[in-house]
Amino acid sequence: MLQPLFGLKHLFGIAGMSREQITSLVNLGDNFIDINSRSVKKAPTLRGRTVINLFFENSTRTRTSFEIAGKRLSADVINISASTSATKKGETLLDTGQTLAAMQPHVLVIRHSVAGTCEFLSEYLENTALINAGDGSHEHPTQILTDLLTLKHNIGDIKGKTMTIVGDIAHSRVARSHLLAAKIMGYNVRLVAPKTLLPAFVENYGCEVFHDFDAALQGTDILYMLRVQTERLTTNCYFPSIREYHETYGLNMKRLKAAGDHCMVMHPGPMNRGVEISTDVADSIKSLILEQVEHGVAIRMAALTALCGGATEE
Numbered sequence: 001m002l003q004p005l006f007g008l009k010h011l012f013g014i015a016g017m018s019r020e021q022i023t024s025l026v027n028l029g030d031n032f033i034d035i036n037s038r039s040v041k042k043a044p045t046l047r048g049r050t051v052i053n054l055f056f057e058n059s060t061r062t063r064t065s066f067e068i069a070g071k072r073l074s075a076d077v078i079n080i081s082a083s084t085s086a087t088k089k090g091e092t093l094l095d096t097g098q099t100l101a102a103m104q105p106h107v108l109v110i111r112h113s114v115a116g117t118c119e120f121l122s123e124y125l126e127n128t129a130l131i132n133a134g135d136g137s138h139e140h141p142t143q144i145l146t147d148l149l150t151l152k153h154n155i156g157d158i159k160g161k162t163m164t165i166v167g168d169i170a171h172s173r174v175a176r177s178h179l180l181a182a183k184i185m186g187y188n189v190r191l192v193a194p195k196t197l198l199p200a201f202v203e204n205y206g207c208e209v210f211h212d213f214d215a216a217l218q219g220t221d222i223l224y225m226l227r228v229q230t231e232r233l234t235t236n237c238y239f240p241s242i243r244e245y246h247e248t249y250g251l252n253m254k255r256l257k258a259a260g261d262h263c264m265v266m267h268p269g270p271m272n273r274g275v276e277i278s279t280d281v282a283d284s285i286k287s288l289i290l291e292q293v294e295h296g297v298a299i300r301m302a303a304l305t306a307l308c309g310g311a312t313e314e
């Protein structure tokens, strides 16, 4: 049996994680950054380990970074996407999960449109560690760890800082996971969105909520922009038009300047330039967006190592 690190059997979400577990994963990720900038990007940490990436939703960054992370640490990595899996032939999620688990991988990395997919499968798959790579509008823990590593590098201690998350909060697993992480790590979250793109009972999240983007700028240290999750919208009546959305909730240079010189810009990607963010802001020196992508590989190395890189009892 493998001994997972930091008491982490699975990585379902930020919910249920301790400050120590989050800090340990971020610090472990920090140690892996170096491997990614070497000319020979290989370490033996996960030799003999098997990682399966099972993605039922589209992904560029998350899927590729899990694959690169596993390969750079010498694991055997297999990628399966929904369009090529047997779910297209009518197989259930549970049967797909049990089939893959029967091949004895150490870790199954799963992205699915349904909240709680990993928790559900974990009740049936005993010997496979599960990582949630995004489940519907629920959680996206490795994105948040990636952001915390990027913030560690750019602002140091995040305690007491204010992150203003702008856009489609209602459908964003990234926003939800940040709200949970903020409570554990001690940063403040402000939400900015039209009423139609806020979750029900948003007042229960215990954070400030704004409908006027400009009113939220002062005192913001990090402007965290979100894509409108069009794939999860059920009608086209959430806002009048893209042009008006950009004017009201888009981040442009004028707003970035109003937030102050210290303010940094983040986005989990994929960006829709000209919708939630203007091109000059996305490409400005205040943008941490590509650094987030770079750190995403290091964090996924840390997550895989935590779940299957420990000593074996055999």
Ligand code: NCD
Pocket (backbone or CB within 6 Å): 061, 062, 134, 140, 143, 173, 174, 226, 227, 229, 268, 269, 270
């Ligand atoms: C996000 C996601 O899939 O939740 N992207 C990511 O993983 N980097 C955000 C999004 O799709 O808008």
